[in-house]
Amino acid sequence: MHSFNELVSAFEQRFASALPFPQNPTTLYEPCRYFLTIGGKRIRPVVCLMAHELFEPLSNDAWHAAMGIELFHNFTLIHDDIMDKAPLRRNMSTVHERNGLTAGILCGDVMSIYAYEQLANINHSLSQVLHLFNTTAIEVCEGQQLDMDYEKRNIVSIDEYIEMITLKTSVLIACSLKMGGLLGGASEGNAQKLYDFGKNLGIAFQLQDDYLDAFGSSERIGKQRGGDILANKKTYLWLKAWELGKDSHRAELVDCTKRNDESKVPTVLDIFRTTGADLACRAAVESYSTAAFNSLEEVAVMSNRKKHLHDLASYLLLRDQ
Amino acid sequence: MHSFNELVSAFEQRFASALPFPQNPTTLYEPCRYFLTIGGKRIRPVVCLMAHELFEPLSNDAWHAAMGIELFHNFTLIHDDIMDKAPLRRNMSTVHERNGLTAGILCGDVMSIYAYEQLANINHSLSQVLHLFNTTAIEVCEGQQLDMDYEKRNIVSIDEYIEMITLKTSVLIACSLKMGGLLGGASEGNAQKLYDFGKNLGIAFQLQDDYLDAFGSSERIGKQRGGDILANKKTYLWLKAWELGKDSHRAELVDCTKRNDESKVPTVLDIFRTTGADLACRAAVESYSTAAFNSLEEVAVMSNRKKHLHDLASYLLLRDQ
Incomplete structure (x- = not known):
C-alpha cells in the first residue's frame, strides 16, 4: 500500500513511458504532449490505484485503468476550455489558445481514443469496466452541457446546481474509485x-x-x-x-x-x-x-x-x- | 445473406430502436438525433454486416459493431464540419451551424462515447476488436489533422495525399469489414x-x-x-x-x-x-x-x-x- 505522494510519482513515471505519442503528425501530438505535461494533481488515477490497493497489490489492469481515466479527464479539460473560451489553465496557455481551434478539437478527440486504448488492455471484467466507464463519460458530457445551459439562465435551483457538479466532476472521481476496486476484486x-x-x-x-x-x-x-x-x-x-x-x-x-x-x-x-x-x-x-x-x-x-x-x-x- | 438494400433498411430499424438518446439535456441530445436522421449511405455498417455474413449469420455482436462504427463515423463528421467551417452537410445545416460551437463539440464527444458503448456490448473477442477499432480511430484523427495541415501547404506530394485519404476515409471502411469478418469467425x-x-x-x-x-x-x-x-x-x-x-x-x-x-x-x-x-x-x-x-x-x-x-x-x- 502506498501513500498519495508515492502513487503520484509512480503514476507520472508509468504515464510518461506508456505514452510516447507518435511523432507525426506533430501538429496533432505535440499539443497533446504539452497539455499532459502541464500537470494536474492526478487525483483520479491515484484514487483508482488506492481503491485497488484496498483489495490487491497493484496490477497492470489497475495501471491501465488509472491511465485511461487520466487521459479521459484531460480530454474533457481540453474541450471544456474551448467551450469556456478559457485562455489559461494552471497558468499555462490552453490548447486552443496556443494551437488553434482545430488542434483543440482534434487533440481532445485523439486523447479520448488513447484513453479507450488504455482501457482495452484490461484483462479482467473488461466489459463491466467499459460499461461503467461509458456511463460515467456520458454523464460528464451531460454535466458540461448543463453547465453551459445554466450560464444562459437567470435562475438555477440548488438541486440543479448539485446535479450539474455531480455529473461534471464527481462521477468521474466516483468511477475511478469503483473501477480500481472492481479490478482489485471488490x-x-x-x-x-x-x-x-x-x-x-x-x-x-x-x-x-x-x-x-x-x-x-x-x-x-x-x-x-x-x-x-x-x-x-x-x-x-x-x-x-x-x-x-x-x-x-x-x-x-x-x-x-x-x-x-x-x-x-x-x-x-x-x-x-x-x-x-x-x-x-x-x-x-x-x-x-x-x-x-x-x-x-x-x-x-x-x-x-x-x-x-x-x-x-x-x-x-x-x-x- | 442479404443485399445492400435489405441491410440498409434492417440497419436503420435497429439503429433507431437502439438509440433512443435520453431526453435531457435536450440541448445535448436533440442535435445528436437530428444529425443521425439526416442520414448518409450507411456504407460502413453495411459492409461490416456483409463481411460477417460471409462466415456466419448475423449475430448481436455484428449489429453492435455496425452501430458502433456508424456512431463513430457520425462523430467524426460533426467535428470535421466544425474544423472545415462547413455550414451544410447533405444539404442540411451542420450541428455547429444550427446549434452553436458548444453543441457541435459536445454532441460529437457524447456520440463517440455511445459508439464505444455499442462496442462494449460485444461478447466475443472484445479486446481484439477494441484494439483494431482504436488503432483505426486514431488513424482517422491523424488523417483529419493531415488534411488540415495540407490546406496550409503549397505543395503536397501524391504519396502524402494518398496517405491522408487512406487515414481519413479508407481505414474505417477497412476496419468495418475486418471487424465484421472477425466477429463472424474469419x-x-x-x-x-x-x-x-x-x-x-x-x-x-x-x-x-x-x-x-x-x-x-x-x-x-x-x-x-x-x-x-x-x-x-x-x-x-x-x-x-x-x-x-x-x-x-x-x-x-x-x-x-x-x-x-x-x-x-x-x-x-x-x-x-x-x-x-x-x-x-x-x-x-x-x-x-x-x-x-x-x-x-x-x-x-x-x-x-x-x-x-x-x-x-x-x-x-x-x-x-
Missing part, C-alpha cells in the same frame, strides 16, 4: 460504497472550492479571491443567496452582475453573509464530507488499509485528520 | 484480406470522387461540377497536374487559386487534360479498384457468398458488374 457492494465515497467527496470538494473562492485566504486557494464573483459565476453561494435573500438582495445581485469592476466583490460577499449563504455553504460541505467518510467507513476492509484514502480525503477537504 | 488471414479490400476500395472511391467532381455529369455527382476547383481543393487531379505540368501550367494553377469566379473552372480543367492529370487519375482509380477486387477474390469463402460485397463495390466504383 464485491459489488464494496465497489458501490467506494463509488458513493467518491461522489460525495467530489461534491464536497467543489462546494468547498466555491466557498474558498469567496472566503478563503488567497494563499490557500492559489488564485485571486472573488474570482467567481468577478466572472459572474453562479456558484452555490450565489444561488443560495438568491434563494434565501429578500427582493432587495436579489436586486443588488442582479445589479452586481452588470458591473465589471472589483468593487463589487465586497458588496456580493456582504450579501452572501447577510443572507446566510456562507453558513449554508459550509453546512453543505460538511454534510457531503460526512456522507463521504461514512461511505468509506462502510467499505468492508480493515480500517488501517483505508488510511491513505482517508488521509487524501481529509487533505482535500481541509479536515484535521 | 481467420486472421481472411480478415486481413477484407481489410485490404476495404482500404483499396476506399482509396479508389475517393479518387473517383475527385475525378467526377471535375469531369462527371452533375446529374451523377449530385453537386455542382468543379466544386473542388472553386474551393481551391488540392485534389489528386490538382496535385498530379502540378507534378506533371510545366512551369507555365503551375503558374496558371497558382493564378487560378487567387481567382474566386467560376470562369476559372474551364481553365483548370484544361490544365488537368493537357498535363495528363485526368488520365493519371483514372488510371489510379483503376489500379486501386483492381487491388480491391483482387483482395476480395482472395478471401477464402465460396465466390457466391461474396456476391453482395462484389455488387456493392462495383456500384460504388461505377463498374459494370
Whole structure:
C-alpha cells in the first residue's frame, strides 16, 4: 500500500513511458504532449490505484485503468476550455489558445481514443469496466452541457446546481474509485460504497472550492479571491443567496452582475453573509464530507488499509485528520 | 445473406430502436438525433454486416459493431464540419451551424462515447476488436489533422495525399469489414484480406470522387461540377497536374487559386487534360479498384457468398458488374 505522494510519482513515471505519442503528425501530438505535461494533481488515477490497493497489490489492469481515466479527464479539460473560451489553465496557455481551434478539437478527440486504448488492455471484467466507464463519460458530457445551459439562465435551483457538479466532476472521481476496486476484486457492494465515497467527496470538494473562492485566504486557494464573483459565476453561494435573500438582495445581485469592476466583490460577499449563504455553504460541505467518510467507513476492509484514502480525503477537504 | 438494400433498411430499424438518446439535456441530445436522421449511405455498417455474413449469420455482436462504427463515423463528421467551417452537410445545416460551437463539440464527444458503448456490448473477442477499432480511430484523427495541415501547404506530394485519404476515409471502411469478418469467425488471414479490400476500395472511391467532381455529369455527382476547383481543393487531379505540368501550367494553377469566379473552372480543367492529370487519375482509380477486387477474390469463402460485397463495390466504383 502506498501513500498519495508515492502513487503520484509512480503514476507520472508509468504515464510518461506508456505514452510516447507518435511523432507525426506533430501538429496533432505535440499539443497533446504539452497539455499532459502541464500537470494536474492526478487525483483520479491515484484514487483508482488506492481503491485497488484496498483489495490487491497493484496490477497492470489497475495501471491501465488509472491511465485511461487520466487521459479521459484531460480530454474533457481540453474541450471544456474551448467551450469556456478559457485562455489559461494552471497558468499555462490552453490548447486552443496556443494551437488553434482545430488542434483543440482534434487533440481532445485523439486523447479520448488513447484513453479507450488504455482501457482495452484490461484483462479482467473488461466489459463491466467499459460499461461503467461509458456511463460515467456520458454523464460528464451531460454535466458540461448543463453547465453551459445554466450560464444562459437567470435562475438555477440548488438541486440543479448539485446535479450539474455531480455529473461534471464527481462521477468521474466516483468511477475511478469503483473501477480500481472492481479490478482489485471488490464485491459489488464494496465497489458501490467506494463509488458513493467518491461522489460525495467530489461534491464536497467543489462546494468547498466555491466557498474558498469567496472566503478563503488567497494563499490557500492559489488564485485571486472573488474570482467567481468577478466572472459572474453562479456558484452555490450565489444561488443560495438568491434563494434565501429578500427582493432587495436579489436586486443588488442582479445589479452586481452588470458591473465589471472589483468593487463589487465586497458588496456580493456582504450579501452572501447577510443572507446566510456562507453558513449554508459550509453546512453543505460538511454534510457531503460526512456522507463521504461514512461511505468509506462502510467499505468492508480493515480500517488501517483505508488510511491513505482517508488521509487524501481529509487533505482535500481541509479536515484535521 | 442479404443485399445492400435489405441491410440498409434492417440497419436503420435497429439503429433507431437502439438509440433512443435520453431526453435531457435536450440541448445535448436533440442535435445528436437530428444529425443521425439526416442520414448518409450507411456504407460502413453495411459492409461490416456483409463481411460477417460471409462466415456466419448475423449475430448481436455484428449489429453492435455496425452501430458502433456508424456512431463513430457520425462523430467524426460533426467535428470535421466544425474544423472545415462547413455550414451544410447533405444539404442540411451542420450541428455547429444550427446549434452553436458548444453543441457541435459536445454532441460529437457524447456520440463517440455511445459508439464505444455499442462496442462494449460485444461478447466475443472484445479486446481484439477494441484494439483494431482504436488503432483505426486514431488513424482517422491523424488523417483529419493531415488534411488540415495540407490546406496550409503549397505543395503536397501524391504519396502524402494518398496517405491522408487512406487515414481519413479508407481505414474505417477497412476496419468495418475486418471487424465484421472477425466477429463472424474469419481467420486472421481472411480478415486481413477484407481489410485490404476495404482500404483499396476506399482509396479508389475517393479518387473517383475527385475525378467526377471535375469531369462527371452533375446529374451523377449530385453537386455542382468543379466544386473542388472553386474551393481551391488540392485534389489528386490538382496535385498530379502540378507534378506533371510545366512551369507555365503551375503558374496558371497558382493564378487560378487567387481567382474566386467560376470562369476559372474551364481553365483548370484544361490544365488537368493537357498535363495528363485526368488520365493519371483514372488510371489510379483503376489500379486501386483492381487491388480491391483482387483482395476480395482472395478471401477464402465460396465466390457466391461474396456476391453482395462484389455488387456493392462495383456500384460504388461505377463498374459494370
